[in-house]
Amino acid sequence: MKFFIDTANLDQIREAQDLGVLDGVTTNPSLMAKEGITGTENVLKHYKAICDIVDDNVSAEVIATDYEGMIKEGEELAKIDPKIVVKIPMIKDGIKAIKYFSNKGIRTNCTLVFSAGQAIIAAKAGATFLSPFIGRIDDMNWDGIDLIHQISNIYSIQGYDTEILAASVRNSLHIVKCAEAGADVVTCPLSAILGLLKHPLTDIGLAQFLADHRKANS
Ligand code: G3P
Numbered sequence: 001m002k003f004f005i006d007t008a009n010l011d012q013i014r015e016a017q018d019l020g021v022l023d024g025v026t027t028n029p030s031l032m033a034k035e036g037i038t039g040t041e042n043v044l045k046h047y048k049a050i051c052d053i054v055d056d057n058v059s060a061e062v063i064a065t066d067y068e069g070m071i072k073e074g075e076e077l078a079k080i081d082p083k084i085v086v087k088i089p090m091i092k093d094g095i096k097a098i099k100y101f102s103n104k105g106i107r108t109n110c111t112l113v114f115s116a117g118q119a120i121i122a123a124k125a126g127a128t129f130l131s132p133f134i135g136r137i138d139d140m141n142w143d144g145i146d147l148i149h150q151i152s153n154i155y156s157i158q159g160y161d162t163e164i165l166a167a168s169v170r171n172s173l174h175i176v177k178c179a180e181a182g183a184d185v186v187t188c189p190l191s192a193i194l195g196l197l198k199h200p201l202t203d204i205g206l207a208q209f210l211a212d213h214r215k216a217n218s
Helices: 010-019 029-034 040-053 067-080 092-104 116-125 134-139 144-158 172-181 190-195 200-216
Strands: 002-006 024-026 058-061 084-089 108-113 129-132 163-166 185-188
Touching: 002 010, 002 190, 010 040, 010 190, 024 185, 040 058, 040 067, 058 108, 067 084, 067 092, 084 092, 092 108, 092 116, 108 116, 116 129, 116 144, 129 144, 134 144, 134 172, 144 163, 144 172, 163 172, 172 185, 172 190
Parallel strands: 002 024, 002 185, 024 058, 058 084, 084 108, 108 129, 129 163, 163 185
Antiparallel strands: none
């Protein structure tokens, strides 16, 4: 399973990259706004700065919601760097745009996915990645992980190539559950990745090993 970091914060992206386990980055207009990145030129520059840190897979989201607008913006984003994946919302014109980019060999990430039906049509259109938002489904008292299981099952029965990119992943347990459910990728905050490292028995065990070593060598 690949690990993407879900942020536009360059320090956090660097820290995750330094850990050696990062496969990509996802952003969205809310995450760019959180970093205070505004204006087309600054946004494009920021995407380039992200591409310069990581090895591949930088999702950059279009703002347009009509077909022509998404094509124009997506083509501009794709020109920034070969690492760019054009992120497109799950709407009718978005599906048409995904098909267009798929025919041109430009990678896409279909975002704002909340159902298996949406997952099927995105795969039919040739999306490279599919982003079901599991945390937001949990927020509605449904089970986001169930959706990952269902899509994973459908994609393997149907032989679809689209990768399931579990998004709105908010904690380390979500990551473990996504791995069990068959997600190809998780995108999450740095804290959720670092949380995977933690176990109190590891800390207690290490303290004991070091204390025994000190005693034996004093
Ligand atoms: O990956 C999508 C993500 O940015 C949305 O996360 O926590 O706002 O639902 P959240």
